[in-house]
Amino acid sequence: MTHTRTHPRLTAVLAAATLLATANLYGAVAAHADDTTPSVPPGTEPSASAPVKVDPNDPDLKLPEGATLAAPKVLDIKSVVEDQGGEERREDTNTDVTFALQAEVLFAKDSAKLSDAAKSRIDAIAQEIKKQKATQIRVFGFTDNLGTHEHGVVLSKQRANAVQDVLSQELNDPNITFDVRGYAEQYPIADNSTEDGRKKNRRVEVTFPRTQS
Numbered sequence: 773m774t775h776t777r778t779h780p781r782l783t784a785v786l787a788a789a790t791l792l793a794t795a796n797l798y799g800a801v802a803a804h805a806d807d808t809t810p811s812v813p814p815g816t817e818p819s820a821s822a823p824v825k826v827d828p829n830d831p832d833l834k835l836p837e838g839a840t841l842a843a844p845k846v847l848d849i850k851s852v853v854e855d856q857g858g859e860e861r862r863e864d865t866n867t868d869v870t871f872a873l874q875a876e877v878l879f880a881k882d883s884a885k886l887s888d889a890a891k892s893r894i895d896a897i898a899q900e901i902k903k904q905k906a907t908q909i910r911v912f913g914f915t916d917n918l919g920t921h922e923h924g925v926v927l928s929k930q931r932a933n934a935v936q937d938v939l940s941q942e943l944n945d946p947n948i949t950f951d952v953r954g955y956a957e958q959y960p961i962a963d964n965s966t967e968d969g970r971k972k973n974r975r976v977e978v979t980f981p982r983t984q985s
Contacts, residue, residue, distance in 0.1 A: 916970035929954025
């Protein structure tokens with residue numbers, strides 16, 4: 773029997789604007805990044821659709837005389853829900869759902885063996901995947917920056933594999949494909965100079981497309 777634990781939720785809705793600097797509005801979408809924004813693994817860049825084309829001469833716009841439209845922007849809206857301990861985090865964007873589970877709630881220190889409590893959390897994610905009817909799932913593992921990079925790559929990949937194994941068993945769908953990777957200390961989401969930050973960086977993320985509004 774699967775036991776699902778509930779947690780009080782703190783909800784924060786963030787609007788992250790991704791500016792497209794392309795001549796063709798319907799060309800490839802380029803993610804904007806700067807030194808203050810953490811980089812993201814390949815395949816997880818913001819992916820909002822290009823803006824609807826607007827005729828600047830349409831009289832229904834009722835622009836003041838001499839006024840013109842500003843350059844178009846694409847807003848990649850992100851809703852973030854995190855439990856109070858920060859053990860589990862859910863992010864919803866225009867196109868994807870991402871669950872981030874801290875390693876401490878899944879594994880013992882320096883281990884890739886899942887705890888019994890971890891499996892109930894992964895089962896809950898599997899139910900959401902079924903709800904969204906997703907068939908392409910990314911499972912990425914991450915560590916903090918302690919220890920060697922080589923060890924971090926092995927451990928993060930082993931942990932991602934462990935989560936993928938449970939998802940595969942629960943979903944039991946031959947049409948589902950998984951992209952499983954271990955990134956070690958790459959792509960941190962918090963400051964590795966503090967233990968609180970390192971704890972957030974030690975995580976496994978499960979990402980899949982949204983198919984429902």
